[in-house]
Amino acid sequence: EVFAELQCSICLDVFTDPVTTPCGHNFCRTCLNNKRPDLEINTTLTKVVQYFKKLKQDKSEVFCDFCVERKQKAVKSCLTCPSSYCETHLEPHHRVPCLKKHKLINAVENLEDYICKKHQRPLDLFCRDDQMSVCLSCTEGEHRTHNTVPIEKESQQKKARDTNKTL
The missing domain is CATH 3.30.160.60 (Classic Zinc Finger)
Structure with a gap:
Protein backbone atom coordinates (compact mmCIF):
# COMPACT_ATOMS: atom_id res chain seq x y z
CA GLU A 1 0.00 0.00 0.00
CA VAL A 2 1.29 3.48 -0.97
CA PHE A 3 1.68 6.18 1.70
CA ALA A 4 -0.74 9.06 1.04
CA GLU A 5 2.23 11.48 1.10
CA LEU A 6 3.64 9.77 -2.02
CA GLN A 7 0.35 9.77 -3.92
CA CYS A 8 -0.83 12.42 -6.39
CA SER A 9 -4.35 13.55 -5.46
CA ILE A 10 -5.26 14.02 -9.16
CA CYS A 11 -4.27 10.65 -10.68
CA LEU A 12 -4.23 8.80 -7.31
CA ASP A 13 -0.97 7.05 -8.24
CA VAL A 14 2.62 7.31 -6.97
CA PHE A 15 4.15 10.64 -8.04
CA THR A 16 5.76 10.87 -11.47
CA ASP A 17 8.13 13.83 -11.74
CA PRO A 18 6.70 15.48 -8.57
CA VAL A 19 6.32 19.26 -8.35
CA THR A 20 5.23 21.51 -5.50
CA THR A 21 2.85 24.48 -5.85
CA PRO A 22 3.63 27.79 -4.06
CA CYS A 23 1.05 26.82 -1.41
CA GLY A 24 2.88 23.55 -0.66
CA HIS A 25 0.72 20.94 -2.42
CA ASN A 26 2.41 18.18 -4.42
CA PHE A 27 1.34 16.76 -7.79
CA CYS A 28 2.78 14.93 -10.78
CA ARG A 29 4.08 17.49 -13.28
CA THR A 30 1.93 16.00 -16.09
CA CYS A 31 -1.19 15.93 -13.89
CA LEU A 32 -0.76 19.58 -13.01
CA ASN A 33 -0.18 20.54 -16.65
CA ASN A 34 -2.57 18.20 -18.48
CA LYS A 35 -5.15 16.61 -16.21
CA ARG A 36 -6.05 19.53 -14.02
CA PRO A 37 -9.61 18.91 -12.84
CA ASP A 38 -12.35 21.51 -13.14
CA LEU A 39 -12.50 23.40 -9.87
CA GLU A 40 -15.81 24.00 -8.16
CA ILE A 41 -16.57 26.36 -5.32
CA ASN A 42 -17.17 24.59 -2.02
CA THR A 43 -20.04 26.77 -0.75
CA THR A 44 -20.32 25.03 2.62
CA LEU A 45 -16.62 25.43 3.37
CA THR A 46 -16.73 29.03 2.12
CA LYS A 47 -19.49 29.86 4.62
CA VAL A 48 -17.61 28.18 7.49
CA VAL A 49 -14.40 30.07 6.62
CA GLN A 50 -16.26 33.39 6.40
CA TYR A 51 -17.85 32.71 9.79
CA PHE A 52 -14.48 32.05 11.45
CA LYS A 53 -12.85 35.07 9.76
CA LYS A 54 -15.62 37.31 11.12
CA LEU A 55 -15.28 35.71 14.55
CA LYS A 56 -11.52 36.40 14.53
CA GLN A 57 -12.02 40.02 13.36
CA ASP A 58 -14.54 40.65 16.13
CA LYS A 59 -12.16 39.29 18.80
CA SER A 60 -8.93 40.86 17.59
CA GLU A 61 -8.55 44.39 18.83
CA VAL A 62 -5.32 46.28 18.55
CA PHE A 63 -4.66 48.96 21.13
CA CYS A 64 -2.45 52.03 21.00
CA ASP A 65 1.05 51.45 22.34
CA PHE A 66 1.24 55.04 23.66
CA CYS A 67 -2.01 55.50 25.57
CA VAL A 68 -1.17 55.51 29.28
CA GLU A 69 -4.43 55.74 31.24
CA ARG A 70 -7.22 54.19 29.17
CA LYS A 71 -5.91 52.34 26.11
CA GLN A 72 -7.62 53.50 22.90
CA LYS A 73 -8.13 51.27 19.88
CA ALA A 74 -5.31 51.61 17.35
CA VAL A 75 -6.21 52.80 13.84
CA LYS A 76 -2.78 52.36 12.21
CA SER A 77 0.42 50.46 12.79
CA CYS A 78 3.76 51.90 11.71
CA LEU A 79 6.22 49.41 10.25
CA THR A 80 9.09 51.86 10.63
CA CYS A 81 8.64 52.60 14.36
CA PRO A 82 7.25 49.65 14.85
CA SER A 83 4.21 50.58 16.94
CA SER A 84 0.43 50.88 16.80
CA TYR A 85 -1.35 54.22 17.26
CA CYS A 86 -4.78 55.57 18.13
CA GLU A 87 -6.03 58.59 16.14
CA THR A 88 -4.55 61.05 18.68
CA HIS A 89 -1.06 59.50 18.89
CA LEU A 90 -0.93 58.96 15.11
CA GLU A 91 -1.19 62.71 14.49
CA PRO A 92 2.60 63.39 14.43
CA HIS A 93 2.90 60.85 11.57
CA HIS A 94 0.64 63.15 9.52
CA ARG A 95 2.41 66.37 10.53
CA VAL A 96 6.15 65.82 11.14
CA PRO A 97 8.07 65.64 7.81
CA CYS A 98 10.38 62.72 8.72
CA LEU A 99 7.46 60.70 10.20
CA LYS A 100 5.37 61.27 7.05
CA LYS A 101 7.79 58.96 5.21
CA HIS A 102 7.05 56.04 7.57
CA LYS A 103 5.18 52.98 6.28
CA LEU A 104 1.67 52.96 7.84
CA ILE A 105 -0.74 50.03 7.54
CA ASN A 106 -4.12 49.27 9.07
CA ALA A 107 -3.67 48.32 12.72
CA VAL A 108 -2.49 44.73 13.15
CA GLU A 109 -1.92 42.57 16.23
CA ASN A 110 1.08 40.64 14.92
CA LEU A 111 3.21 43.59 13.85
CA GLU A 112 6.40 41.49 13.96
CA ASP A 113 5.06 39.43 11.00
CA TYR A 114 5.32 42.54 8.80
Missing part, protein backbone atom coordinates in the same frame (compact mmCIF):
# COMPACT_ATOMS: atom_id res chain seq x y z
CA ILE A 115 8.96 43.29 9.66
CA CYS A 116 12.01 41.46 8.25
CA LYS A 117 13.56 39.37 11.03
CA LYS A 118 17.00 39.61 9.40
CA HIS A 119 17.12 43.38 8.67
CA GLN A 120 14.38 44.83 10.96
CA ARG A 121 12.88 46.69 8.00
CA PRO A 122 9.31 46.66 6.62
CA LEU A 123 8.44 43.65 4.43
CA ASP A 124 7.10 45.88 1.67
CA LEU A 125 8.24 43.88 -1.38
CA PHE A 126 7.27 40.47 -2.73
CA CYS A 127 9.79 38.07 -4.32
CA ARG A 128 7.94 36.25 -7.09
CA ASP A 129 10.82 33.77 -7.53
CA ASP A 130 10.64 32.56 -3.91
CA GLN A 131 6.96 33.47 -3.28
CA MET A 132 7.74 35.38 -0.10
CA SER A 133 7.69 38.88 1.39
CA VAL A 134 11.06 40.65 1.54
CA CYS A 135 12.46 44.01 2.63
CA LEU A 136 14.58 46.41 0.58
CA SER A 137 17.79 45.09 2.16
CA CYS A 138 16.86 41.53 1.10
CA THR A 139 16.74 42.73 -2.53
CA GLU A 140 20.30 44.01 -2.20
CA GLY A 141 21.44 40.60 -0.92
CA GLU A 142 20.18 37.08 -1.61
CA HIS A 143 17.17 38.27 -3.68
CA ARG A 144 19.28 40.70 -5.77
CA THR A 145 18.63 39.00 -9.13
CA HIS A 146 15.05 37.95 -8.33
CA ASN A 147 11.79 39.33 -9.69
CA THR A 148 10.50 41.55 -6.86
CA VAL A 149 7.48 43.87 -6.89
CA PRO A 150 5.83 46.16 -4.31
CA ILE A 151 3.73 43.99 -2.00
CA GLU A 152 0.64 46.10 -2.70
CA LYS A 153 0.91 45.34 -6.45
CA GLU A 154 1.22 41.59 -5.79
CA SER A 155 -1.69 41.72 -3.37
CA GLN A 156 -3.92 43.52 -5.93
CA GLN A 157 -2.99 41.02 -8.65
CA LYS A 158 -3.65 38.08 -6.30
CA LYS A 159 -7.08 39.49 -5.41
CA ALA A 160 -7.84 39.94 -9.14
CA ARG A 161 -6.77 36.32 -9.84
CA ASP A 162 -8.86 35.03 -6.92
CA THR A 163 -11.89 37.02 -8.11
CA ASN A 164 -11.52 35.62 -11.65
CA LYS A 165 -11.31 32.06 -10.25
CA THR A 166 -14.62 32.45 -8.43
CA LEU A 167 -16.46 33.84 -11.47
Whole structure:
Protein backbone atom coordinates (compact mmCIF):
# COMPACT_ATOMS: atom_id res chain seq x y z
CA GLU A 1 0.00 0.00 0.00
CA VAL A 2 1.29 3.48 -0.97
CA PHE A 3 1.68 6.18 1.70
CA ALA A 4 -0.74 9.06 1.04
CA GLU A 5 2.23 11.48 1.10
CA LEU A 6 3.64 9.77 -2.02
CA GLN A 7 0.35 9.77 -3.92
CA CYS A 8 -0.83 12.42 -6.39
CA SER A 9 -4.35 13.55 -5.46
CA ILE A 10 -5.26 14.02 -9.16
CA CYS A 11 -4.27 10.65 -10.68
CA LEU A 12 -4.23 8.80 -7.31
CA ASP A 13 -0.97 7.05 -8.24
CA VAL A 14 2.62 7.31 -6.97
CA PHE A 15 4.15 10.64 -8.04
CA THR A 16 5.76 10.87 -11.47
CA ASP A 17 8.13 13.83 -11.74
CA PRO A 18 6.70 15.48 -8.57
CA VAL A 19 6.32 19.26 -8.35
CA THR A 20 5.23 21.51 -5.50
CA THR A 21 2.85 24.48 -5.85
CA PRO A 22 3.63 27.79 -4.06
CA CYS A 23 1.05 26.82 -1.41
CA GLY A 24 2.88 23.55 -0.66
CA HIS A 25 0.72 20.94 -2.42
CA ASN A 26 2.41 18.18 -4.42
CA PHE A 27 1.34 16.76 -7.79
CA CYS A 28 2.78 14.93 -10.78
CA ARG A 29 4.08 17.49 -13.28
CA THR A 30 1.93 16.00 -16.09
CA CYS A 31 -1.19 15.93 -13.89
CA LEU A 32 -0.76 19.58 -13.01
CA ASN A 33 -0.18 20.54 -16.65
CA ASN A 34 -2.57 18.20 -18.48
CA LYS A 35 -5.15 16.61 -16.21
CA ARG A 36 -6.05 19.53 -14.02
CA PRO A 37 -9.61 18.91 -12.84
CA ASP A 38 -12.35 21.51 -13.14
CA LEU A 39 -12.50 23.40 -9.87
CA GLU A 40 -15.81 24.00 -8.16
CA ILE A 41 -16.57 26.36 -5.32
CA ASN A 42 -17.17 24.59 -2.02
CA THR A 43 -20.04 26.77 -0.75
CA THR A 44 -20.32 25.03 2.62
CA LEU A 45 -16.62 25.43 3.37
CA THR A 46 -16.73 29.03 2.12
CA LYS A 47 -19.49 29.86 4.62
CA VAL A 48 -17.61 28.18 7.49
CA VAL A 49 -14.40 30.07 6.62
CA GLN A 50 -16.26 33.39 6.40
CA TYR A 51 -17.85 32.71 9.79
CA PHE A 52 -14.48 32.05 11.45
CA LYS A 53 -12.85 35.07 9.76
CA LYS A 54 -15.62 37.31 11.12
CA LEU A 55 -15.28 35.71 14.55
CA LYS A 56 -11.52 36.40 14.53
CA GLN A 57 -12.02 40.02 13.36
CA ASP A 58 -14.54 40.65 16.13
CA LYS A 59 -12.16 39.29 18.80
CA SER A 60 -8.93 40.86 17.59
CA GLU A 61 -8.55 44.39 18.83
CA VAL A 62 -5.32 46.28 18.55
CA PHE A 63 -4.66 48.96 21.13
CA CYS A 64 -2.45 52.03 21.00
CA ASP A 65 1.05 51.45 22.34
CA PHE A 66 1.24 55.04 23.66
CA CYS A 67 -2.01 55.50 25.57
CA VAL A 68 -1.17 55.51 29.28
CA GLU A 69 -4.43 55.74 31.24
CA ARG A 70 -7.22 54.19 29.17
CA LYS A 71 -5.91 52.34 26.11
CA GLN A 72 -7.62 53.50 22.90
CA LYS A 73 -8.13 51.27 19.88
CA ALA A 74 -5.31 51.61 17.35
CA VAL A 75 -6.21 52.80 13.84
CA LYS A 76 -2.78 52.36 12.21
CA SER A 77 0.42 50.46 12.79
CA CYS A 78 3.76 51.90 11.71
CA LEU A 79 6.22 49.41 10.25
CA THR A 80 9.09 51.86 10.63
CA CYS A 81 8.64 52.60 14.36
CA PRO A 82 7.25 49.65 14.85
CA SER A 83 4.21 50.58 16.94
CA SER A 84 0.43 50.88 16.80
CA TYR A 85 -1.35 54.22 17.26
CA CYS A 86 -4.78 55.57 18.13
CA GLU A 87 -6.03 58.59 16.14
CA THR A 88 -4.55 61.05 18.68
CA HIS A 89 -1.06 59.50 18.89
CA LEU A 90 -0.93 58.96 15.11
CA GLU A 91 -1.19 62.71 14.49
CA PRO A 92 2.60 63.39 14.43
CA HIS A 93 2.90 60.85 11.57
CA HIS A 94 0.64 63.15 9.52
CA ARG A 95 2.41 66.37 10.53
CA VAL A 96 6.15 65.82 11.14
CA PRO A 97 8.07 65.64 7.81
CA CYS A 98 10.38 62.72 8.72
CA LEU A 99 7.46 60.70 10.20
CA LYS A 100 5.37 61.27 7.05
CA LYS A 101 7.79 58.96 5.21
CA HIS A 102 7.05 56.04 7.57
CA LYS A 103 5.18 52.98 6.28
CA LEU A 104 1.67 52.96 7.84
CA ILE A 105 -0.74 50.03 7.54
CA ASN A 106 -4.12 49.27 9.07
CA ALA A 107 -3.67 48.32 12.72
CA VAL A 108 -2.49 44.73 13.15
CA GLU A 109 -1.92 42.57 16.23
CA ASN A 110 1.08 40.64 14.92
CA LEU A 111 3.21 43.59 13.85
CA GLU A 112 6.40 41.49 13.96
CA ASP A 113 5.06 39.43 11.00
CA TYR A 114 5.32 42.54 8.80
CA ILE A 115 8.96 43.29 9.66
CA CYS A 116 12.01 41.46 8.25
CA LYS A 117 13.56 39.37 11.03
CA LYS A 118 17.00 39.61 9.40
CA HIS A 119 17.12 43.38 8.67
CA GLN A 120 14.38 44.83 10.96
CA ARG A 121 12.88 46.69 8.00
CA PRO A 122 9.31 46.66 6.62
CA LEU A 123 8.44 43.65 4.43
CA ASP A 124 7.10 45.88 1.67
CA LEU A 125 8.24 43.88 -1.38
CA PHE A 126 7.27 40.47 -2.73
CA CYS A 127 9.79 38.07 -4.32
CA ARG A 128 7.94 36.25 -7.09
CA ASP A 129 10.82 33.77 -7.53
CA ASP A 130 10.64 32.56 -3.91
CA GLN A 131 6.96 33.47 -3.28
CA MET A 132 7.74 35.38 -0.10
CA SER A 133 7.69 38.88 1.39
CA VAL A 134 11.06 40.65 1.54
CA CYS A 135 12.46 44.01 2.63
CA LEU A 136 14.58 46.41 0.58
CA SER A 137 17.79 45.09 2.16
CA CYS A 138 16.86 41.53 1.10
CA THR A 139 16.74 42.73 -2.53
CA GLU A 140 20.30 44.01 -2.20
CA GLY A 141 21.44 40.60 -0.92
CA GLU A 142 20.18 37.08 -1.61
CA HIS A 143 17.17 38.27 -3.68
CA ARG A 144 19.28 40.70 -5.77
CA THR A 145 18.63 39.00 -9.13
CA HIS A 146 15.05 37.95 -8.33
CA ASN A 147 11.79 39.33 -9.69
CA THR A 148 10.50 41.55 -6.86
CA VAL A 149 7.48 43.87 -6.89
CA PRO A 150 5.83 46.16 -4.31
CA ILE A 151 3.73 43.99 -2.00
CA GLU A 152 0.64 46.10 -2.70
CA LYS A 153 0.91 45.34 -6.45
CA GLU A 154 1.22 41.59 -5.79
CA SER A 155 -1.69 41.72 -3.37
CA GLN A 156 -3.92 43.52 -5.93
CA GLN A 157 -2.99 41.02 -8.65
CA LYS A 158 -3.65 38.08 -6.30
CA LYS A 159 -7.08 39.49 -5.41
CA ALA A 160 -7.84 39.94 -9.14
CA ARG A 161 -6.77 36.32 -9.84
CA ASP A 162 -8.86 35.03 -6.92
CA THR A 163 -11.89 37.02 -8.11
CA ASN A 164 -11.52 35.62 -11.65
CA LYS A 165 -11.31 32.06 -10.25
CA THR A 166 -14.62 32.45 -8.43
CA LEU A 167 -16.46 33.84 -11.47
